Amino acid sequence: MAVFVTAGVKGGSGRSTIAEHLTVWLARQGKDVLLVDADDQATVSDFTAWREHTLDGNVGYTLVQLLGANLRKQVETMKPKYDHVIIDTGGRDTTSQRAALFVADIALVPVQPRSHDVWTLTKLTKVLGEIQATRSNQLTVHSFLNRADITSADNREAAEALASMANLGFLPHAIKNRKAFPSTGAKGLTVFEAEQPDQKAITELNDLFDSVYNARINSTTEA
């Protein structure tokens, strides 16, 4: 069982997209997943509403909206009923995001390989440091490039910057900028469910999620 949170202090990096895809990726493996919308912009709630419409109500997971400091206790209460919990947060340092980082086992931090996005990581490492200091156990952090350039060389500088920040747990599994994300997302679907699937997008996500999931399994069996 794991509680995942998508985090970061920059809008548009792909937190909601990653939360939606991880939720559906786990649900498609038969897991009972709770998706928590902890962003007042309610993106994953809107996504789920479109999904209900497209799939005649069979979204495949449970959605709740939770905001503020209470989120922590509410997630603690709800998590025993599910195989996994995914919390999507907004792109700012808020009480909700801090509560989510406090209750989570694993933080996923998508980063666009652009200077304006990379600059925000100093702020994020500070937030993560403050959270780590108040926890009794360690929050596992995995950062990775999202909406990366198709040509790998163009992402190198950002990848190096991310890899140099010790508490951001950089994973070298980039998700590239692919049209399949907005085109499926508009209907409340993931790239796994497209009529004409983009195999490259699917492979990139499988590699990333396998790596995150296997790291989790290894750490919990060792513990």
Ligand SMILES: Nc1ncnc2c1ncn2[C@@H]1O[C@H](COP(=O)(O)OP(=O)(O)O)[C@@H](O)[C@H]1O
């Ligand atoms: N890998 C990707 N390739 C192309 N578009 C993407 C990718 N990831 C996210 N997007 C698009 O970028 C926009 C912002 O993503 P979103 O997940 O809402 O970001 P955040 O939640 O961090 O603000 C959305 O329109 C989404 O469809």
Ligand SMILES: [Mg+2]
């Ligand atoms: Mg979002």
